[in-house]
Amino acid sequence: MKYNFQEWLKTEISDDPEVILAGKLEYLRLYLTDAMRSLREKAGLTQGQLAEKLGVQQAAVSKLESSLKDHKLESVLDYLHKLNADLLVAVRQEDELIQVSDNDGMILIDLPEEIEDLAEVEKMSLREYILAAIQNFSQKKVSVREFIESDDKVAVKVRMKLANKSLSEIASELEKMWQISDEDDRRFAVKKLLAGGVSVGSNNRDISDQNEEDRIELLELAEELLEKLDNIFEEQE
Structure with a gap:
């Protein structure tokens, strides 16, 4: 099952700030662990094989892939690093977006919903649409x-x-x-x-x-x- 964390954030689950925070944490775990499992499976590795690369027991990998457990950031980064993946993280407050990712070569941007609609019309993924737009802009000749x-x-x-x-x-x-x-x-x-x-x-x-x-x-x-x-x-x- 694929989760859409951004769509979930738009839903109103409670007026209680503590309940909202708990919900965000739970859903973020679901979103993150689902992505981690997908990356491992895409790499063709079992939990045991990845555990060997990490130098830990298979149970430790199982725990990392469980949305019911707390996760240390260092352990998640190590897991992703062994799969040649990067964790992209940004902090947003009102209109300000601050990237705190471990990969300077990737940039997170806050896109308006209209961009996703335009990409859908062109039958392109969001990434494909943005890359095409950048290429067209860079090739534009100014008179x-x-x-x-x-x-x-x-x-x-x-x-x-x-x-x-x-x-x-x-x-x-x-x-x-x-x-x-x-x-x-x-x-x-x-x-x-x-x-x-x-x-x-x-x-x-x-x-x-x-x-x-x-x-x-x-x-x-x-x-x-x-x-x-x-x-x-x-x-x-």
Whole structure:
């Protein structure tokens, strides 16, 4: 029998805190020992064979797999370790989830119920659905327009500098500038655009009307923007 601890936690068994705690402990034992037995059986081991690996008597393994007994955390971890399994544990208080697992390579997250429904619609396990979503997200290519519209701090600064231009105009100008083959000319074109909205094709290199502080700020923003554009176009190749 497979137990669903999370579903059980949603049921109202009593208003008495002590009864609720006792119920949680009992159900957690059922949930844990059922998982432990399943792991051992999946490994093709009898209780006696696992006991030999643990260096204990078969009765000790039987006790560990019994939901009627108290369990020491160290014994449970040793049991799982011999089966190449990890215990993943998290503590939740209101909206905060703190992981205290013995495996840093695994992360527990608190998912809304809607995610499980979406996975069911796609006929995927919850794990399969999440992994697919992560892969799709990591492969998503960001366009120049999407970057300019984003909350990225560089994009915000660019929008402020070019407030007299529409987002489409800014994106179009930057895409044209990236087609300039000479790196120095490309850098200069971006600086000129930020300095005064000069379009691609202008060869006026005079930006001396700015004071030193503004000029340094402009140069820094231009370099940051060029780095962002480099990443965007590199991903699109």
